[in-house]
Amino acid sequence: MQVPFLNLPQQTEALRTEIDAAFDAILKRCDFVGGEAVRQFEAAFAEFCGTQFAVGVSNGTDAIYLALRALGIGPGDEVITVPNTFIGTTAPITRTGARLRFVDVNPHTLNIDVQKIEKAITPKTRAIVPVHLYGQPADMEAILHIAREHDLLVIEDAAQAHGALYRSKVVGGFGQMACFSFYPGKNLGAFGDAGAVVTNDEALAEKVRILRDSGRISKYEHVEEGFNHRLDTLQAAVLSIKLKHLPRWNQRRRDIAARYRKHFAEHEAIQPVTEPEGFEGVYHLFVVQVLERDRVQTRLADAGIQTGIHYPIPLHLQPAYRYLGYRQGDFPVSETAAERLLSLPIFPEMTDAMVDYVAEQLIRAVS
Numbered sequence: 001m002q003v004p005f006l007n008l009p010q011q012t013e014a015l016r017t018e019i020d021a022a023f024d025a026i027l028k029r030c031d032f033v034g035g036e037a038v039r040q041f042e043a044a045f046a047e048f049c050g051t052q053f054a055v056g057v058s059n060g061t062d063a064i065y066l067a068l069r070a071l072g073i074g075p076g077d078e079v080i081t082v083p084n085t086f087i088g089t090t091a092p093i094t095r096t097g098a099r100l101r102f103v104d105v106n107p108h109t110l111n112i113d114v115q116k117i118e119k120a121i122t123p124k125t126r127a128i129v130p131v132h133l134y135g136q137p138a139d140m141e142a143i144l145h146i147a148r149e150h151d152l153l154v155i156e157d158a159a160q161a162h163g164a165l166y167r168s169k170v171v172g173g174f175g176q177m178a179c180f181s182f183y184p185g186k187n188l189g190a191f192g193d194a195g196a197v198v199t200n201d202e203a204l205a206e207k208v209r210i211l212r213d214s215g216r217i218s219k220y221e222h223v224e225e226g227f228n229h230r231l232d233t234l235q236a237a238v239l240s241i242k243l244k245h246l247p248r249w250n251q252r253r254r255d256i257a258a259r260y261r262k263h264f265a266e267h268e269a270i271q272p273v274t275e276p277e278g279f280e281g282v283y284h285l286f287v288v289q290v291l292e293r294d295r296v297q298t299r300l301a302d303a304g305i306q307t308g309i310h311y312p313i314p315l316h317l318q319p320a321y322r323y324l325g326y327r328q329g330d331f332p333v334s335e336t337a338a339e340r341l342l343s344l345p346i347f348p349e350m351t352d353a354m355v356d357y358v359a360e361q362l363i364r365a366v367s
């Protein structure tokens with residue numbers, strides 16, 4: 001059996017008729033930038049997130065940059081986040097002129113270890129960027145408590161977590177702002193790059209709208225030097241169509257995760273990332289920790305199973321962040337996890353037979 005890591009052609013083909021019709025309408029109107037489809041998607045996505053506003057932008061990395069800029073974060077500020085994430089979380093922090101401060105992750109959830117946040121707070125700290133990694137919410141109650149105590153802003157990186165629930169509330173509305181990516185492989189993916197910022201604050205939403213669009217308030221009136229971080233109209237149309245299917249797709253991902261967990265329940269050598277009580281992830285990735293990960297990954301590849309590693313090098317050890325002065329041993333949980341992490345195939349079109357096959361092959365590979 002061959003099991004791909006995800007199957008976008010299958011998902012795209014199933015939506016072909018709907019997408020053809022939507023594209024046809026746009027090709028007739030030719031409103032390619034800032035068109036009707038963008039406004040429609042923004043309204044639908046805000047409703048999905050339970051927030052008042054959503055602003056479509058060019059990608060998830062830009063979403064984080066624009067959110068931080070709208071909140072006035074810049075030179076002289078420090079922003080706290082985790083080393084176990086994609087660099088799209090951290091590069092926009094640095095781009096504002098702020099300095100990164102890492103906090104290690106919890107060994108069971110691999111999301112920010114809330115016990116370790118306070119030690120990283122300095123008089124310069126302005127914000128925390130919790131990442132809902134793998135589609136699993138960060139511990140928002142604890143994070144919001146710390147943020148209130150220390151007067152910090154919270155910007156959620158929800159790039160992997162469209163629709164994830166934390167104590168029955170969908171992620172995106174916990175912080176001042178939340179950022180999403182619609183990179184093709186995300187749970188909600190466009191036909192290219194796309195992203196969004198959501199918020200309940202009208203003034204912040206307006207700031208992001210201005211910042212994403214050359215800093216303008218009318219066609220040629222610029223309140224600041226802005227850049228082009230807009231969401232394409234064609235992408236918005238794709239996203240509106242896919243959004244209608246997202247709850248069903250997320251449910252299928254959860255069912256697959258439950259099936260994997262059942263298989264691994266009696267196999268100590270396979271440790272899936274835990275889902276604490278009250279957390280309902282959307283399983284952008286199904287991640288397990290195993291010893292001799294590279295050997296196991298090769299065994300699975302030989303059995304026709306594609307896997308991934310998210311992420312093989314913690315950010316504090318990346319050459320790009322050498323200037324921050326962190327060293328091996330600074331964030332031991334992230335470092336150990338990086339050696340053991342293995343992301344198994346999970347996508348809505350995956351069959352039960354595929355899940356069973358992957359589980360059986362993994363159990364064989366670790367024994």
Ligand SMILES: *Cc1c(COP(=O)(O)O)cnc(C)c1O
Binds near residue numbers: 160180
């Ligand atoms: C995908 C991703 C981003 C960046 O999104 P892009 O759309 O690729 O720019 C940021 N953070 C996390 C956690 C991501 O997974």
